Amino acid sequence: MTQENISGAAPSLARLVQELNRLPGIGPKSAQRLAYYIIRLPDDEAYALADAVTSVKQNIVFCEECQNLTDASPCQICSDPRRDQTIICVVEDPLDVLAMERTRSFRGLYHVLHGVISPINGIGPDQLRLKELFSRLDRPEVTEMVVATNPTLEGEATAMYIRRHQGRTDLRITHLARGLPVGGSLEYTDETTLTKAFQGRQEI
Amino acid sequence: MAPPRTYRCESIILSYTPLDEADLLVTMYTRDRGKVRAIGKGARRATSKLMGHLEPLTVVQMSMANGRSMDIISQAEVLQSFSELKGDLDGISKGLYLAELVDGFGAEDSPNPNLYQLMIDTLTVLQADTESDMPLRFFEFHLLQVSGLMPELYHCVECRIELEPDAHRFSPNVGGTLCLECNPEDAHLRPLSLRALKVLRLLDRSGIAAASKLTMDDSLASELKSLLSTTVSYWLGKEIRSNSFLERLHKDSLPEVYK
Incomplete structure (x- = not known):
């Protein structure tokens, strides 16, 4: 206009x-x-x-550690000594950090990529904060990385790229569970999600 | 009589972009209607019945309703998810390369069932072997063919003489192969080795299963890749963006000495 x-x-x-x-x-x-x-x-x-x-x-600046948006670098989470320094959760966007923090079930650190690899849109690894992630993963105190990119094709591609290109052999690499959302319906669930839900079934 | 307000179509999802609070603008290629862009209302909500059915490289039976400016997806059922292809980084990147090309060559309201089938067949072969690049070469060659842009491989496009088994030249601008006698002024002109010409003719005559089994040395593979992707890009009129990620993965897979 x-x-x-x-x-x-x-x-x-x-x-x-x-x-x-x-x-x-x-x-x-x-x-x-x-x-x-x-x-x-x-x-x-x-x-x-x-x-x-x-x-x-x-x-607003980028946190020198997790690359999240913050008023002061390092951000509150990265400078909090009560957070578990051995585990890093990798997310796509700053809003994902807010969503994870609302659960109060994760006490480790974050790393914000600011996007996902999207070949069709011309977004490659160099446009993401991957170099900073790989540098953090080199620290010996880090023992686990949780890749919490969205379960979309591009999110999965980004997770696979990270797993393939990180340099540690002794690092535990996990991703969030895949399955049925609360309030969802089996009837409308796609076969990939249902298969993963079966694979991740738990005792009740 | 007014046309029906709803329709069903088999389609493959090419891409989507977020729209408004929780919607998706989905680009798909359908067997019967060509390229279609439609809205998945609320598809980004975790409890949406469309959730998981609209991922790129998924074959879906769609129920659509005609909208004022864009059609609305009312139901979607996955027919083929290509889950093994999507479990591999090379498979995803190659699949998205095909999706970008179909998006570029496909037109709205212009069905091309051969293009649709070509994409399904190529994804099926890629799923069985995500490391081979030959399915991509087959796809590029036959994409030109089903789009009416098949390059001439048997006669010189200038003088029409039958091509001898020899090295020649090739240009997408003039429509294919040239003999060594013809010298048109053409910035796109490039050498074409006899081996590459033979592989192109083989791609013309073979099905995807046979063509995908073909093995070749790095130099021939590189010549074919360059020739076909340049030709496809020429007709598309723009750079193929997903190609750079494919190149990146290929470079990363090389031993350090070749990088």
């Missing part, structure tokens, strides 16, 4: 609509609605939103 498309709108409003329209999942109509919502906000709330955007762009 160009500013010329928003006929009759003030230039500053047209600019806001245009910028909001760049956000993922925000179409032209949604951008207009959000822009008018922001205009109607009380001044302090609108400035707080603008300040939050400015602040996040100025302060």
